[in-house]
Amino acid sequence: IGVIGARIYHVLTHLGDYFGPTAVGHWWAIWEGGIAIYGAVGFGALAAWIVARRREVAFAALADSLAPAIAIGQAIGRCGDWFNQELYGWPTTLPWGLEIDAAHRVPGYENYATFHPTFLYESLWDLATAGVLLWADKRFRLGRGKVFALYIALYGFGRTFTETMRLDYSYDVFGPVRFNAAVAMLICLVGVVLLLWLRRYRPGREET
Numbered sequence: 001i002g003v004i005g006a007r008i009y010h011v012l013t014h015l016g017d018y019f020g021p022t023a024v025g026h027w028w029a030i031w032e033g034g035i036a037i038y039g040a041v042g043f044g045a046l047a048a049w050i051v052a053r054r055r056e057v058a059f060a061a062l063a064d065s066l067a068p069a070i071a072i073g074q075a076i077g078r079c080g081d082w083f084n085q086e087l088y089g090w091p092t093t094l095p096w097g098l099e100i101d102a103a104h105r106v107p108g109y110e111n112y113a114t115f116h117p118t119f120l121y122e123s124l125w126d127l128a129t130a131g132v133l134l135w136a137d138k139r140f141r142l143g144r145g146k147v148f149a150l151y152i153a154l155y156g157f158g159r160t161f162t163e164t165m166r167l168d169y170s171y172d173v174f175g176p177v178r179f180n181a182a183v184a185m186l187i188c189l190v191g192v193v194l195l196l197w198l199r200r201y202r203p204g205r206e207e208t
Contacts, residue, residue, distance in 0.1 A: 005043020006035035013171065013179065033084075037074060038183060060145035061206050064137070067151035068130040074155075075126035081119035089116030089165035096120075106167040118162045125158035143205020146198045153191030159184035 011018055011027045014034070018027040025032055045063070052059040081087045085104035091097075097114030105112070132154060137147050163170075163181035170178040 001047040002040040002044040003030070003035065005046075006037065006040035009036040009039025009042070010034040036180075037077075038180075038187075041070065058206055060148070060202075061143070063145055064143060064147035067148045068133045071126045071130040071133065071151060071155065075123040075130075078119040078123040078126070082117070087119055087166055087168055089118040089121075089162070089167060092116050109167060115167070116165055118165050121165075122158065122162045125162070126155070129154045129158065141205050144198055144202040146195055146202070149191050149195035149198055151191070153188050153195060156184045156186070156188030156191055160188060 007030050011034070013036070016022050017024050017034075025034075048062060048066070049059050051057075052062050082098075085100050088098055088100060091109060091112035092114060094116075096117065098117040098120075099114050102110060109115075129151065133147055133151055136142060136150060142150070160181055163178050163184055166178070170180055173179050173182050
């Protein structure tokens, strides 16, 4: 379900690549690339909610238990960007700058050899997020969906910065703000609002 959702989100946000006179691929050809974590998490959460209802499991508790693992899974998944030499950031001469082969450089940046490894930054942020979630849950006994809300807020916050640095093509909204960066900001805001609401109206954690 997560893979299907990831593909649907990608296609819906890149309609020009798959439909119309400028189409360059087939919408179902997932083996040619094109998936998005927003769709994976969104559809995965929907599937988890359906299963939780059928099994009579508290969805909030299930989401809380999955949140750290989702963050770790995202950190591992970003390794694929390194193998594919994709989704990197601005040119840089910093010691940890990533060398990109000429064939994989974004048009307009062919004369640069090393770039910010934004996928590495996101992987490290995801691992840190998982650690914060485990610590916060133990320290404050969150529960009732608050761990997942905190995950949403932290992931959206970190993704905003990595998206802003990336050079790959993205539809722009609100001037220079990338579409996925705007989505990340919205996700962060939703996470913060949800966390505050849960702390006020759903305090404590579930009783075992």
